[in-house]
Amino acid sequence: MPKILLTGFQAYAGSHINPAAEVVRALDGAEIGRGVVRGLHLPVMLDTARDLLEQAIAEIRPDLVLSVGQWPGEPVIRVERFAVNKTSFEIPDELGQRPSDQLVDETGPVARAASVPVAKIVDALLEKGIPARTSDTAGTFLCNTILYRALGACERLGNGALCGFVHVPYLPEQAAKIIRDLKAEGKLELHQRADLASMSLDMMTVAVRTAITITLED
Amino acid sequence: MPKILLTGFQAYAGSHINPAAEVVRALDGAEIGRGVVRGLHLPVMLDTARDLLEQAIAEIRPDLVLSVGQWPGEPVIRVERFAVNKTSFEIPDELGQRPSDQLVDETGPVARAASVPVAKIVDALLEKGIPARTSDTAGTFLCNTILYRALGACERLGNGALCGFVHVPYLPEQAAKIIRDLKAEGKLELHQRADLASMSLDMMTVAVRTAITITLED
Amino acid sequence: MPKILLTGFQAYAGSHINPAAEVVRALDGAEIGRGVVRGLHLPVMLDTARDLLEQAIAEIRPDLVLSVGQWPGEPVIRVERFAVNKTSFEIPDELGQRPSDQLVDETGPVARAASVPVAKIVDALLEKGIPARTSDTAGTFLCNTILYRALGACERLGNGALCGFVHVPYLPEQAAKIIRDLKAEGKLELHQRADLASMSLDMMTVAVRTAITITLED
Amino acid sequence: MPKILLTGFQAYAGSHINPAAEVVRALDGAEIGRGVVRGLHLPVMLDTARDLLEQAIAEIRPDLVLSVGQWPGEPVIRVERFAVNKTSFEIPDELGQRPSDQLVDETGPVARAASVPVAKIVDALLEKGIPARTSDTAGTFLCNTILYRALGACERLGNGALCGFVHVPYLPEQAAKIIRDLKAEGKLELHQRADLASMSLDMMTVAVRTAITITLED
Numbered sequence: 096m097p098k099i100l101l102t103g104f105q106a107y108a109g110s111h112i113n114p115a116a117e118v119v120r121a122l123d124g125a126e127i128g129r130g131v132v133r134g135l136h137l138p139v140m141l142d143t144a145r146d147l148l149e150q151a152i153a154e155i156r157p158d159l160v161l162s163v164g165q166w167p168g169e170p171v172i173r174v175e176r177f178a179v180n181k182t183s184f185e186i187p188d189e190l191g192q193r194p195s196d197q198l199v200d201e202t203g204p205v206a207r208a209a210s211v212p213v214a215k216i217v218d219a220l221l222e223k224g225i226p227a228r229t230s231d232t233a234g235t236f237l238c239n240t241i242l243y244r245a246l247g248a249c250e251r252l253g254n255g256a257l258c259g260f261v262h263v264p265y266l267p268e269q270a271a272k273i274i275r276d277l278k279a280e281g282k283l284e285l286h287q288r289a290d291l292a293s294m295s296l297d298m299m300t301v302a303v304r305t306a307i308t309i310t311l312e313d
Numbered sequence: 314m315p316k317i318l319l320t321g322f323q324a325y326a327g328s329h330i331n332p333a334a335e336v337v338r339a340l341d342g343a344e345i346g347r348g349v350v351r352g353l354h355l356p357v358m359l360d361t362a363r364d365l366l367e368q369a370i371a372e373i374r375p376d377l378v379l380s381v382g383q384w385p386g387e388p389v390i391r392v393e394r395f396a397v398n399k400t401s402f403e404i405p406d407e408l409g410q411r412p413s414d415q416l417v418d419e420t421g422p423v424a425r426a427a428s429v430p431v432a433k434i435v436d437a438l439l440e441k442g443i444p445a446r447t448s449d450t451a452g453t454f455l456c457n458t459i460l461y462r463a464l465g466a467c468e469r470l471g472n473g474a475l476c477g478f479v480h481v482p483y484l485p486e487q488a489a490k491i492i493r494d495l496k497a498e499g500k501l502e503l504h505q506r507a508d509l510a511s512m513s514l515d516m517m518t519v520a521v522r523t524a525i526t527i528t529l530e531d
Numbered sequence: 532m533p534k535i536l537l538t539g540f541q542a543y544a545g546s547h548i549n550p551a552a553e554v555v556r557a558l559d560g561a562e563i564g565r566g567v568v569r570g571l572h573l574p575v576m577l578d579t580a581r582d583l584l585e586q587a588i589a590e591i592r593p594d595l596v597l598s599v600g601q602w603p604g605e606p607v608i609r610v611e612r613f614a615v616n617k618t619s620f621e622i623p624d625e626l627g628q629r630p631s632d633q634l635v636d637e638t639g640p641v642a643r644a645a646s647v648p649v650a651k652i653v654d655a656l657l658e659k660g661i662p663a664r665t666s667d668t669a670g671t672f673l674c675n676t677i678l679y680r681a682l683g684a685c686e687r688l689g690n691g692a693l694c695g696f697v698h699v700p701y702l703p704e705q706a707a708k709i710i711r712d713l714k715a716e717g718k719l720e721l722h723q724r725a726d727l728a729s730m731s732l733d734m735m736t737v738a739v740r741t742a743i744t745i746t747l748e749d
Numbered sequence: 750m751p752k753i754l755l756t757g758f759q760a761y762a763g764s765h766i767n768p769a770a771e772v773v774r775a776l777d778g779a780e781i782g783r784g785v786v787r788g789l790h791l792p793v794m795l796d797t798a799r800d801l802l803e804q805a806i807a808e809i810r811p812d813l814v815l816s817v818g819q820w821p822g823e824p825v826i827r828v829e830r831f832a833v834n835k836t837s838f839e840i841p842d843e844l845g846q847r848p849s850d851q852l853v854d855e856t857g858p859v860a861r862a863a864s865v866p867v868a869k870i871v872d873a874l875l876e877k878g879i880p881a882r883t884s885d886t887a888g889t890f891l892c893n894t895i896l897y898r899a900l901g902a903c904e905r906l907g908n909g910a911l912c913g914f915v916h917v918p919y920l921p922e923q924a925a926k927i928i929r930d931l932k933a934e935g936k937l938e939l940h941q942r943a944d945l946a947s948m949s950l951d952m953m954t955v956a957v958r959t960a961i962t963i964t965l966e967d
Binding site: 268297 | 388513
Binding site: 166167168184185186187193277278281282284285286287288289290 | 602603604620621622623629713714717718720721722723724725726
């Protein structure tokens, strides 16, 4: 019976919600395929997130590690192909840290490839009517770090565990809040914003569930 | 008991679905506020759509005419402030007509202002967590023509009927189909597309229902 | 010998430069077609800009009033078709005023149509290899007010003067400064920004010169 | 005296021009820093481009290999940080080839890191008022293949040669042609297009020259 570790980041940067955390909440304990989902919420703090992830992988010895993060402005589900050995934050994390042009792992390779079947997942999502695409960059913020670290930890575990990362759009209520805040502050013109696309939590949850199913069946 | 005429366009330009038609289907016959919704599907054919609209307004003598259309790529609900006296199609309608730089009405004014409470509707949507904004252009395709014509017909009716227009994003399944088609055809790179944002039918339907409620209460 | 009044807004909202002002500086005094350009810089202050414009029109009695403004994030030259009777600022002007949902002119029509040959200008620009498009909204900030007011003033003048408005993208140095500032502040992620497109001052100047030439020849 | 190999792709996908080829034409033979630029035009044909590149590197034994490609719709100069071991074309190359999910090099690592000083180049460009950013993906089309191959070839050469890749926006005339074609064909609405941003050839050429200077000085 396969063990599935599903991680999602908590709210950050002044937002009160993170769709990644909500998806994890929705699927924690769910039976998918022949496996059971173990949900893990990660704070948007570089060191803590990494440590919690690596401890969970060591303890649970999962067969699949799927991580979820939000990508502001992205209109579709993005399934990541790669994690790179680079940590360079455009905005500070929740502890105020903002590393620039640093390595994720001093002794690791330039990049690691996600080991879930990315193209099959995207095709399955599109078939279900869920907008999705493969992505060649998970950025250089925490999402990338977590995927890079998960891949490394599973490699060391040596049990053939698969790792992947799914980026989700904003929830509609987040886009609505951005507009409300901008209207209140008179700070930015709406037509300059590229982060107003959103997706329902239901659709995101089906997408992540589908990614797990396709990976277990593969 | 107020009579509500709700119009929505049918599928066009090779698409098999139009969210505007689906919203009308979902709300046809619904009681909203103290009124009942009469749904009207309009084909994307310039003359036919105009004639059907004007006949329905003459027969039903509605207190509120709300029209719904899709705006490809738009990430949020758009409530229109104006309709202009201009018909200029970037793409042909379903009869292959493609008027350029023509008037909607030879004897009409340069523009007409939507008479529903646009700002209140947008605020109510944002309050509910539905991404929305006011818009200063309904384009120069059929959506604009229908709003311009509805405003003119209601003015002639002289019963103080209010008119408005709501633009909705694509449904997720439409964005998914665009991606599937592009992948199959190898014609365009995804990063060149600006029409991948979408919204659930449920949220669109709540948005249009809210626009009706706010207008009737105003 | 036709008199050409060319207006352009000064820098605002913390920016040190406005391409509209630069284009006016570049063309002030130029002979275009059979006419001479009179440049007028307008501050981004609602009442002052309006008064300066109307005084200049009354004194100069121009045959053509062409106004230029920047549209943050717009990648191409936009030639406006309409000005609407609505003043609703998303951001405050340089005096801190932020009118909401007000009329430009209590006694004016819902909208006025630009009287320059918009479609011909766009075609001429495209023919020269300058990216351009017609636009159906000049927004509800000062640009719209100035076009609406210029059309009204020329109508009252009764000499058949033509009026138009050209929106220009950012200059490259403005986009570069936005990125530098965002990097320094760690406030916003670049992928959320939709205002990084720009155009060279030379190309903007040729575009505005062409708009004048086409209008005078029409 | 350092030898600089500057490569740029030729026109493809029905376009009559490629800014990358124009930048190479503009800088071929130029003395930059203490070096001389050897320009190399590469066809958008997977095998031929790779072979021409590797032959040139073997023959010239350059100290710096800088490659240039266009990224449709990108509004700024992008300096690439990584090349990945993945070839997956969204559109066919000029020989009609469209590999999907293949490796660039059967025996190569998951990714290679560009060895030019990416962050310094971007800072220098921004300082000059040229919009620019670092990028974490060069895609999976030919641009990525060429950077991956150049890095591999220089590694084998063992002379410490540096390699980098600069993505440039469209030229204005390309964006103008896209709009002209869409208007003629009535196929797509302009507001759905995300590829209308452009940059002048002069600015691109300064950008690439600056990238070379900064790398040689580093």
